[in-house]
Amino acid sequence: MEQTDWRVRGSKPRSHDWQHARAEKWEVGMNSLPKGWASTTLKTVVEPYESIDPRRQPERQFRYVDIGSIDNRIQKITDPKEFLGREAPSRARRVIKTDDVLFATVRTYLKNIALVTEDLDGELTTTGIVPLRPNSAIAPKYLFNWVRSDGFIASISKSQSGTLYPAVSETHVLAAEITVPPLAEQKRIVAKLDNLISRIASAHDALNLIPALIEKYKACSLEKAFSEWINSPVAKEQNNSWKQSEILIGELVENVVAGKNLRCEERPPSLNERGVVKVSAVSWGKFDPFASKTLPPTFVPPEKSRIRNGDLLISRANTLELVGAVVVVEGCPENLYLSDKVLRLEMPDDDKRWLMWFLRSPKGRNEIEVRASGNQMSMRNLSQKQLREIPLPWPAPNVRREIVRRIETTFAWLDLVSDEQVAAAQRLSALDASILQTAFRGQLVPQNTNDEPALTLLERVETENRPTAAETKTDRNLKASSQKLLKRGARMANLIEVLKSKGDWVSANKAAQALGIGDGATSDAVEEFYNELRLHLRNGRIEVERRGSEDWLRLTPIRED
Numbered sequence: 001m002e003q004t005d006w007r008v009r010g011s012k013p014r015s016h017d018w019q020h021a022r023a024e025k026w027e028v029g030m031n032s033l034p035k036g037w038a039s040t041t042l043k044t045v046v047e048p049y050e051s052i053d054p055r056r057q058p059e060r061q062f063r064y065v066d067i068g069s070i071d072n073r074i075q076k077i078t079d080p081k082e083f084l085g086r087e088a089p090s091r092a093r094r095v096i097k098t099d100d101v102l103f104a105t106v107r108t109y110l111k112n113i114a115l116v117t118e119d120l121d122g123e124l125t126t127t128g129i130v131p132l133r134p135n136s137a138i139a140p141k142y143l144f145n146w147v148r149s150d151g152f153i154a155s156i157s158k159s160q161s162g163t164l165y166p167a168v169s170e171t172h173v174l175a176a177e178i179t180v181p182p183l184a185e186q187k188r189i190v191a192k193l194d195n196l197i198s199r200i201a202s203a204h205d206a207l208n209l210i211p212a213l214i215e216k217y218k219a220c221s222l223e224k225a226f227s228e229w230i231n232s233p234v235a236k237e238q239n240n241s242w243k244q245s246e247i248l249i250g251e252l253v254e255n256v257v258a259g260k261n262l263r264c265e266e267r268p269p270s271l272n273e274r275g276v277v278k279v280s281a282v283s284w285g286k287f288d289p290f291a292s293k294t295l296p297p298t299f300v301p302p303e304k305s306r307i308r309n310g311d312l313l314i315s316r317a318n319t320l321e322l323v324g325a326v327v328v329v330e331g332c333p334e335n336l337y338l339s340d341k342v343l344r345l346e347m348p349d350d351d352k353r354w355l356m357w358f359l360r361s362p363k364g365r366n367e368i369e370v371r372a373s374g375n376q377m378s379m380r381n382l383s384q385k386q387l388r389e390i391p392l393p394w395p396a397p398n399v400r401r402e403i404v405r406r407i408e409t410t411f412a413w414l415d416l417v418s419d420e421q422v423a424a425a426q427r428l429s430a431l432d433a434s435i436l437q438t439a440f441r442g443q444l445v446p447q448n449t450n451d452e453p454a455l456t457l458l459e460r461v462e463t464e465n466r467p468t469a470a471e472t473k474t475d476r477n478l479k480a481s482s483q484k485l486l487k488r489g490a491r492m493a494n495l496i497e498v499l500k501s502k503g504d505w506v507s508a509n510k511a512a513q514a515l516g517i518g519d520g521a522t523s524d525a526v527e528e529f530y531n532e533l534r535l536h537l538r539n540g541r542i543e544v545e546r547r548g549s550e551d552w553l554r555l556t557p558i559r560e561d
Contacts, residue, residue, distance in 0.1 A: 034442030036182050038454040042147075043174035043535070044462075045138040049131040050095040054124060058086035063123040065096065067104045070112045074201070075148060077102070077114045080123070091126040099140035101132040103147055106167045108157045113148045115140065130170050137454075137461040138178075139186040145193055146178055149436040171531040179440060180458065182451035189439050196435050200428055207428070210421040214414050221410045222361035225403050226393055235399045242396040250388025252355065255346040258316075259305040259338030264293035269335055274301060276339040279315040283325045285360075287313070289332055305338040312352040314359070316382050317341045323380045324368035324387075326359045328352055343384070354400045357407050358392055367391070495532050499542065499555045508533070508544075508551040 033039060054062050064081040071078040083089075096102065098121040104112035106128050116131075125131060132147065134140045146152055159172040181189065229235065239245065259276055269275030274295045281291035295301065307313070311329040315322065318341075338344055347355070358364045367390045372380035395403075438444050498514045499506065512518070517529050533553070536542040545552045 033179055034181070034447060035449075036185070036447065036451055036453040037442060038180050038458055039177060040180060040458060041174065041535075042132065042176050042178050043531070044458065045135055045143065045178060045180065046174070047133045047135050049097075049100070049133055051093045052095055052124075054085040054088040054092055056085070058084065060085045062088065062092070063120060064088075064092050065102060065114075065116075065120065065123065065125045065129070066091075067106060067112050067126065067128055070102065070104065070114045072110050072112045075111065075113050077117065077120065080120060088124075089126075091128060092124045093127055094125045094129070094131055096123055096125050096131050097121055097133060099134060101134070101140065101144045101147060103130045103132055103173060104128060105130055105170065105173060106165065108153055108160060108168055111148055111153060113144070115144050128167070130173050132173075135461055136464075137183070137457050138180065139183065139190050141190040141194070142181075142186040143178075145190070145436055146440065149440060150433045151437065151440070152176065152178075169530075171534060174531060175534045180454040181442065182448075182454050183457055184451045185445065185447060188445040192445050193435065193439060197432065200432050200435075203428055204425065207421055207425050211418065214418055214421075217414060218411060219362060221407060222357065223363070225407050226358060226361050226363050229403050229406065230393055230395055230399065235395060235402075238396045238399050244394050246391050247394045248388060249355065249390045249392050252351060252392065253345045253347050253388065256384050256387075257304055257338060257344040257346065258340055259342065260299075260301060261340040262295060262299060264295055267294055268292045269294040271333070271335065273297070274299075274335050274337060276301075276337050277307065277313075277342050278339070279318050279322070279325075279341050282313050282315050282327045282342060283318065283322050285327070287327045287329045287332060289336060292336055295337070301337040305344075306334070307332050307336045307338060307344070310349060310352075312345045312347065312356060313338075314343050314345060314382075314387070315341060316343050316384075316387075317379060319378060320369055320372060320380050323372050324359060324365070324382050326356050328356055350397075351400075353404050353408075355392065357404060359390075364390070495529070495536065495553075496541065496555070499553060502554075505545065505552045505554045507547075508553055511553055 054060070062083055062085060064083060065077055066081065069077055069079045069081065083092075096116045098116055098118045100116040102112075102114050102116060102125060104110070106112075112129075132143060134143050156168055156172065156176050159168045160166040161168075180186075262276070264276060268290050269292065275292040276295060277289075278291045278293060281288045307329060309329050309332050311332075312326065313329060314324060314326045317323060318325065345352075345355070359368065368382060371386040371390065372382050373386070374380040394400075435444070495511060495515065498511045501514075512526075512529050515529060517526060533542065537544060541556055543554055543556050545554075
C-alpha cells in the first residue's frame, strides 16, 4: 500500500519522536497550502460532545433540534421542537452548546447545517446530526463555513451509503479533511465572510420579494382587465352596436367531457403506455404533462377523452384556492387522457382564452369559490351545473381580442422578469460558493507573517490536551495490566496493541474481536473502532490490504532512510 508523505515537500527525513509524529499529521498537503496554513482532520479541531437520556429527567422541558428544525436555505435553526423528558424521542440524545456546528449526516447534499445560538445552549439534537464542537484551534464560524462549502459537501457525500436513506457516519465526518489557517487569519476570514455573505443575504431577501410582487401585479392586471379596460371609452364605443354585455358560461360552452376514475400507477406513463392527468396538471397556470398517472394496460380509454393541444381544461375538484383552475393545453403528448376530476370545455377556439383569463381573474375566482361545494376545506367540488351558471362578461369581439392581447403582453413581460429573478438568485448562490472557495485558498484576506502558524497552534492545542504526568503514569499502569491480561486472552486496549501482539497481517474482523467488538457490539463501539483505524491509516502507522472480501491490517514496517 502506498504511504502518504506527511512531510513538507523538500524537507529532510527526520526522527519520529512524539512531537514530529504529531506534526506530520497536520503537514499533509502543505506544499499546496498558503504559508502558515496546515491540513488536518475535523477530529483534530473539535471536542467530544455529551450524550444523555432525557427520560431520566421526566419533568424537564427540553428544546430539541432535529433535521427539520434547520432551514437549509439560510442554514439557521428556525424551528426547534419542545417536549418533556418523559416524552423525548429515542433519537434525542446529543447535548448541544453555543457555537457548536450542527452537521446533518443524512443526505449531506441538502446542507442541513447550522450554528447553535446562545438560547439553545445545553439543549438536545438528534443522533442524525453530529455536533462539531470547535476547540481552541478553530474559530466556530470558520468551521461552519468550511463544512457548508461545496468542496467539503462534495467530498463527504461520496462516503454516503444507503439508497432510500443515504447517510454518512460520524466517523466519516470526523475523518474529513480541513485546512486550518493561523487563528488570527481565521478571524479575519470570518469577518470578511460575514460582511460579504450578509450582503448576499440582503440581495437574496430582495430577490425573494419579487415572485410575490409578480403574482400581485398579475392579479391587479386581471382585475383591471375586467373592470377598467372593459369599460374604457374605446371599448364602450365598440360595444355600442353590440347587443350583449354578459352571458352565462353555459351559453358559450357547447359540451363538457370528463374521464374515468381508475386505480393507476403513481408515475407518468412511458411513450408506449397511456395515462390520465392529475388535477395538478392544470393547477399552476401552465399545462404539466408530467403530473400524470399510468393507466392499467388492460383499460382502453374512450378516444373522446384524449387530451389534445388547444384544449381548454378545468379542474372540478381541489382545495378552495385551486378548484376551477384552468389552462389552454400546450405541449401535450398523444398518450394522455382526462381524469374524472379534470374536464374539457368544448367551445369555439377564438373564445377559449377569453374564458380562461376571466376564470383566473379575481372576479372569476370569486364566482367559482362562492359556488364550490363540500364540507372539507381540503377538497371542494365545482359541478358542471354550477360552472355553467357563472356570468361571463361579453363585450364586442374586437374588445375581447384587445383585452386578451393586453393581458398576455403583460404576463409575458412579467414571466421574463420572473426568469431574470431566478437567474439572479442562481448567480448569487454561485457567488456565495465562489467566495468560500476563494477564502479557503487563502486569497480572501491579506496574510500576516507575524501570525502564529497553524501547525504551531495545532501542536500547542494537542499539548494542552495531553494527559498530565499523573494521568500518564496511570495510563502506563493500565497498559502494563492490559499486557498481563492479554496473555490470558482478555480484550486488548487498542488497535496498535492488537497489531503489535500479532506481529504480522491480521484480518480487520479478528482485530475488532480482540478489542471486544464482535456480534452484538453497539454501533458506537464499531464506529470508534473504524475511527481509530482511519486515524492510524492517515498518519501512516497501519497498512491495509484487501484480500477477497475482507481487509487485512498490520503495523507499517519501519523503513531505514
